[in-house]
Amino acid sequence: MSGAPVAGLSVSTFNAYLEARGSKGRAASVQRIGGGASRETWLIRLEQPVEELPPEIVVRKDTAFEGVIPTPLEREFTVMRALSEHGVPVARPFWFEGDTSWFGAKFYVRQGFDGTSDQRRFSGETAARLSTELARALATLHRLEPQAIPLGDRDVPASVEEAALAEVERWYRHWCDHTIESAPMLEEVTWWLRRSHPATDEDVVVVWGDVGVANTVCSEDGRVLAMSDWELASYGDPMRDLASALWRGVGLLAGREHFLQAYAAAGGRRIDTERIAYYDVFMNWQVAIFSHLSKTTPEAEGTHNLHPNLLSIWAHRINLHKAGRQIGV
């Protein structure tokens, strides 16, 4: 792009981008979508659909400080592209832009949907359908050959245990490198995670890592249109995704057993409640880490999003508290 840097996303700046891309699409509205602190999400409605783009598209954009999750935005884009080629319900990714002069940070453009990610909208039959659909989507994901979905520079670990320990050390290192505050309980939980992973001969799979209705675009009648938010994707234990789903409240749709049975019926991996319990602790610990880091960098100031402040104050301690209770501290 030539000329002065563009400060933010608007109808006119996005239309300039579409034109530079050679697209005939023109934005009618640009709206920021709430929730989340890791990256910005914007919904763009086009004046009319064009050959290469649907009527709604989404821009997922790094914040000025690149996001609190240690995953490059480009990896999220390439993971989604690989998943879309292997029958996993994800939004179709269109373009990745590393040129930060467009909107001040890297971003990618993907398919948008007319749907909801609000779990409170589902009850009774539609909630049960969504529980089943999410379980099926996970089973589909867990049947993929891990090698088919490249995750940047990560190799596929030899075992689920190796994957679990590598993930603990990766996140702990991230914490140590970025924290500005001591957190004795986080140390305690880290030690517990290091020594407590249950043994298994289960195969390593591609793990979504952040499973929940809030990270899924759903139709009002309870169908899964797209699984989103792939920045926590990794190779690992399929039980991690089941724990993640239950941690985020999927069990409230139609009951924990309904969800687990639907996963098994859809050809998912063998269910192991001991490993699900381990990853429940892991989830609390991981969220405690990235929620605190969401507000510890000076670059996070002035992002016009209060979400990181509250995450850091609230989610960090609440999740450490939960993890501490789980491990008996």
Next chain:
Amino acid sequence: MVRPYPEDVLRDVRATLENVVEPAVEDSYAREQLGLAISLIEHVQLRIEQEPAMLREDSRDIVETLDRIGLPTGVGQAELAEQDLASLRAVNDRLTRSLQEAVRELESAVSAGDTDASERLQAVRALVRRQLDRQRKMLGRGYRAGT
């Protein structure tokens, strides 16, 4: 003194946001951010009220517990009796770092089979638990808009 005090101002700002501004805001992102702002004001209100006493109690607890298990902190009574908030925070930061180091050392020793360390670790774990309990009292309701 300069009235209104900060706590009076916060109370009134929060009430205006809740009763006047919030009902009039239609944009969903702006509403979410407003809800977060109100939650954060509540947190600051609690903090103004409780933080000095919480820091004193926490620092005293750390010193007493670590001293009891033979891990002196080097912080004396004079420092524990500090009055101004900046000093209280600085002392507590130092002590929490010491506590974190104690966890690392004791966990490492226990992993190596040191049974004496195991008993001392129990005392440290109980302290870590109390510390988080104290912090939680200052959080406020938080998370009106979910995660």
